[in-house]
Amino acid sequence: MNTRWVTLTGVLMLLAACGGRQAPAPVVPGAPGDATGAGAGLGASGGISRSELGPGSQQDLAATAGDRVFFAYDQSDLSPEGRLILERQAQWLKRYPNVTVTIEGHTDERGTREYNISLGQRRAETVKNVLIALGIPASRIATISYGKERPEVPHSDEESFAQNRRAVTAVN
Numbered sequence: 001m002n003t004r005w006v007t008l009t010g011v012l013m014l015l016a017a018c019g020g021r022q023a024p025a026p027v028v029p030g031a032p033g034d035a036t037g038a039g040a041g042l043g044a045s046g047g048i049s050r051s052e053l054g055p056g057s058q059q060d061l062a063a064t065a066g067d068r069v070f071f072a073y074d075q076s077d078l079s080p081e082g083r084l085i086l087e088r089q090a091q092w093l094k095r096y097p098n099v100t101v102t103i104e105g106h107t108d109e110r111g112t113r114e115y116n117i118s119l120g121q122r123r124a125e126t127v128k129n130v131l132i133a134l135g136i137p138a139s140r141i142a143t144i145s146y147g148k149e150r151p152e153v154p155h156s157d158e159e160s161f162a163q164n165r166r167a168v169t170a171v172n
Contacts, residue, residue, distance in 0.1 A: 056096040058171040065092040069127060071165045073108070076122035078130065086127060089169055090134035103127045104168045105145040106152070108161035113147060120145030127167045142172075 054060065061067050066089070069082035078086070093099060105120030105127075124143035132138050153160040 056099050056171070061089070061092055061169065061171055065089045067170070068166045068168045070162065071123055071167070073161070073165065074111075074119070076119065076126050078126060083130070086130045087134060090131055090136055093131070093136050093140065100140045100142070100172045102142040102144055102170045102172055103131075104150075104170055105143065105147075106150060106164055106166050106168065107148050108164040109148045109151065109156065110161070111148070113149075116147030117145050118147075120147045123165075123167045127169065 058067065066085040069078060069085050071077070071082075072079070093101070103124040105122070105124030107116040107119050107123075111119070121143065124145055128138070128141045128143050131141055148164070151160070151164045152166065153163045
């Protein structure tokens with residue numbers, strides 16, 4: 001019985017040590033819907049990866065250039081503010097020539113899954129094409145569409161919809 005108690009205590013201590021670890025909070029230079037479009041765009045993984053720290057990282061991109069652009073309802077055209085953010089992203093990418101990125105296309109929850117996947121892909125391709133036109137090699141840019149599957153703000157109101165209609169540049 002004494003060995004069982006020691007074993008059980010050891011297992012409980014191990015679980016307590018592992019269970020207390022929390023994901024790092026994202027650094028948000030501006031509110032998600034602010035005019036600069038600068039937001040963290042970080043995943044909620046428990047570990048710290050290269051894409052989350054230091055120069056050439058996701059946080060660096062978000063803080064210095066902005067890592068997302070927003071779109072009007074049912075549109076894949078860039079706003080003038082979105083164009084400025086992509087110009088800053090291109091400058092940032094030129095500073096870090098070994099960094100590759102994935103452009104994530106997102107939509108709000110309205111519409112079918114299939115339509116939103118297509119719209120999210122058009123948004124991601126728009127961003128990719130602008131970055132290429134600004135001098136970033138296509139080989140450094142991948143695209144993916146999440147459609148409505150990964151909302152930034154999980155509410156069904158116009159303000160939330162506006163924040164979910166976005167393309168995020170994610171450092172690989």
